[in-house]
Amino acid sequence: MNIEEAAVEAQQVEDEAVAQTANEAEVPNLEENELELIKKENEELKAKLEEAENRMLRLQADFENSRRRARLDLEAAEKYRAQSLISGLLPAIDNFERALQLDADNEQAKSLLQGMEMVYRGILDALKAEGAEQIEAVGKEFDPHMHQAVMQVQEENYDSNVVVEEFQKGYILKDRVIRPSMVKVNQ
Incomplete structure (x- = not known):
């Protein structure tokens, strides 16, 4: 998964969480069990969002590390070319x-x-x-x-x-x- 895919996934999870919260506000007469299920689902969506954000941050860090390694390899090749x-x-x-x-x-x-x-x-x-x-x-x-x-x-x-x-x-x-x-x- 690349950085763009992780960002899109994080945005989708966030959109689902916002939509879920909006649904809670529209239905004040739901039974408590349904309300608990919605809260639980909301928490799960928040956890997925956090996981997707963490994955995106790790991918960015991996990308930066690989760029740095490639630059160091290029510098070493230039230094010892002869x-x-x-x-x-x-x-x-x-x-x-x-x-x-x-x-x-x-x-x-x-x-x-x-x-x-x-x-x-x-x-x-x-x-x-x-x-x-x-x-x-x-x-x-x-x-x-x-x-x-x-x-x-x-x-x-x-x-x-x-x-x-x-x-x-x-x-x-x-x-x-x-x-x-x-x-x-x-x-």
Whole structure:
């Protein structure tokens, strides 16, 4: 039942109650039993009216809640629209990082690495413009929401539960972790 149907039903019940009350005023000589039946029927009609009004109010509240949920879903979809694209680019970024760690022997290789670094920086700038950032890991306290521990070591140079080394960079989009950092943690 939608809101309009509930409103029509409530109006019909109210009309019946008004008509019943008008009938009581027109017939002053009815017997007491008939008068009691009419009063009882009048009370029943009032109860139906109240029930129909309550149902209409619940339908309105449900409608408002569904509108609010749809708006929140739309806002979340807009906020994280770039997530799948960024997730698809992460392996390419990892490959860029590995390639940039190579040592160049000659001028031609150095020039090529310099061009690759420019492309790499351009991709990172585009990600940053969409709200994606790298997760800082080395030297930070281990956070299971941001980091994925793949190794544990015991080094005296670091405090307990601190990230010692990062194997793969993690990324966050606004407030959502897209990929946690793979790290080595001190015990």
